[in-house]
Amino acid sequence: MKSASPDEVDRAAAAAAAAFYPYSRSEPALRARFLRAIAQGIEGLGDALLECAARETALPQARLAGERARTCMQLRLFAGIAESNSWIDAQVDHADPSRQPQPKPQLRSRLVALGPVVVFGASNFPLAFSVAGGDTASALAVGCPVIVKAHPAHPETSALVGGVVSKAAAACALPAGVFSLLFDTGFDVGMALVRHPQIMAGAFTGSRTGGLALWRAAQARPVPIPFFAEMSSVNPVFVFPGASMAYADTIAAGLHASITGSVGQLCTKPGLIFVLKDAATEHWIDTLAALVSRGAPGTMLTASIHSACQRGLAERTAIDGVTLLAQAALPPGTAGAGAALMAVEVDTFLRISALQEEIFGPTSLIVYCSAPRDYLRCARSLEGQLTATVWAGPDELRGEDELLWVLEQRAGRLVFNGFPTGVDVGTATVHGDSRFTSVGTRALARFVRPVAFQGEAP
């Protein structure tokens, strides 16, 4: 697809700004109808959409079918929220004309839409975090026009879905500016959108480098705007000895699936596994290592993601103290990526901060600790994370409240005796490492602001 020109960026921003007034004042039922029409339109694309996405991303069609179901479910979830209008969080403080020394006026307040939002499609979810993904659905639900900057890794999939959204807007007689889709093989269009005075917020899922550059541009504007960036996460897992005893096979098989699913290209892939050295733990690590060695390689989303993964793995294993426990064999001449399991001692982990960096791909690092109190030290050393997972036997977390509290400070989601991949979308979902979530119904909180009304309009 041709990259958008500066003029096209301006036109999309002007159209979004012009659409903001009527769209933010539109009936809740109309926005709901719009979102449902998008979901229906996506389903109406049938297998052609899945085939296109599979061709562009190398993701299996079964996974893409699941992602499509999630995408449409999200759209309908937000349609329900738009329709109920409950998100406006209406509050009233009643008047008291007899109050002294001054009468008390009536004060009502509600949340309102923030304005045109730029959404950045992510490479690893061509449907659920892309053109009509959760960011777009939550922004449209509350009355914000959306401009999507398509991810260059799946332009045709983006164009197919973009066509559906525009058609749904037209069918609902909404101004065309409620939704625009722009393409770019580089960074200029995204940067121009974030800097555009008509844009009031940004939502991004992707690499730390890209996300930080856009975040900085958003903050450097004459009037800064919120820029919500979901970037890297290493999703630490802490395994207590009782769990190693009780759930060895479950842990080994589950971690393997969680590390290698979607060729490790999930933001919630477990990249750090903290364990104690005991026989039960060594047993499931052996099992996990065997699964990793035997696993089939997969094709990654793009050549540059593949080479970044290979480079990350080479750099990681070159660090003194890091050992390669297992690696999937690659048939000669294969361009795919095979899983890798590494290990390191806790002191080395705490000394070398590079070991906390995400490798986007099917790799993970075991961190051998001497005692559970090492878990607290390691947890304290962590940056913000999308998830943190704890495996423990019955009553084994008694006395570990401070560790759980530290993980609460670091992570948006704490998983008990489960695996971090597979994000369920609902009211309680938190997918973020700071004050906001990009997934679930709370995601709309990013695109609203409160306004109070004092007295009654005459």
Add this chain to the structure above:
Amino acid sequence: MKSASPDEVDRAAAAAAAAFYPYSRSEPALRARFLRAIAQGIEGLGDALLECAARETALPQARLAGERARTCMQLRLFAGIAESNSWIDAQVDHADPSRQPQPKPQLRSRLVALGPVVVFGASNFPLAFSVAGGDTASALAVGCPVIVKAHPAHPETSALVGGVVSKAAAACALPAGVFSLLFDTGFDVGMALVRHPQIMAGAFTGSRTGGLALWRAAQARPVPIPFFAEMSSVNPVFVFPGASMAYADTIAAGLHASITGSVGQLCTKPGLIFVLKDAATEHWIDTLAALVSRGAPGTMLTASIHSACQRGLAERTAIDGVTLLAQAALPPGTAGAGAALMAVEVDTFLRISALQEEIFGPTSLIVYCSAPRDYLRCARSLEGQLTATVWAGPDELRGEDELLWVLEQRAGRLVFNGFPTGVDVGTATVHGDSRFTSVGTRALARFVRPVAFQGEAP
């Protein structure tokens, strides 16, 4: 008071960080007791507090008594919120073990405290926006330790209230680090606190220069933190002809009180008044001008605020097209500030952006428009505001929805047929120009983040 040394800053931050775990895990009832003990302690200081504050700020004791009542009301309001624990906004998505292709886990979520918060006392509210003001109350309610950087304009008042807070913490057997008070005559201490790795958020009310410098420092940290700055606002007022006819005297007297109350040193003082040129409007403007001319001068909070006000007024009236309609006469040798009312034509207003800058003091600018559609142009030209006020006669706003919508985009509070000064503190209060309020129960939203829990801790 002696400025805090870098070592004292470090100690306060370390104490706050150490207090964060126990305090954020403390019983809701204990935090409520703490907040109520602070309110009771402030009341227990009696007239000595009001006398001290009056001496330091030149504000009349009656106004300070009202501010004390508001401060204690806020503390008790947040005590009630802490006690009810309703702010955690608990959500549950129930498990569905039979779901295909994967079982659905139970997901619960809630809001948790963000961490140690630095609060900057404001010069113009020595009690309600200072040591134990709304920022401190809302942060303490949700379990965030607080470090207050006292405003240098009222150090003794700050020390008196700080003593009360520390005594209340001790009485509740809370770690001393839940609250610290630091002094500084310059900017180093505040800057060091905002940059300190243990500080997780900042709250500020004051000048644009100071607020922006601190905001930039917060964003430039290796891990940026939210910094909530309430800075300048010119609080536009739009008067429709029907209101000029029906409410001439009310408007003149009310605007005069709103412009000159607290010597114009309120962030919600109306600084821009948009009117149409008709006989009824000229009538109340004459009345307002007469009130301004006859008004007594007042002493401003500090010498530097006084000289900034005088300078602002001189610069404003030097602008070609700005006329001085009325100014309070100052007896010779008086150092006080007298009110001033200026006027300008709409085209000049739209051309010169400096006319939108706040003059912190008892001045306001009438903007003469030719037709109601000028109101829409002017509203669109405005920056973010704490308030926007509309005066209109019955049915006069029919057809003005777009103006009201534009004002909704620009302001945190829309006032109908009222005056912007006098902020009522409650559930519906919005005091802010962006996505957050620093006043009212929603103020706590600044200091929390959501966390999800998947599965049950074994």
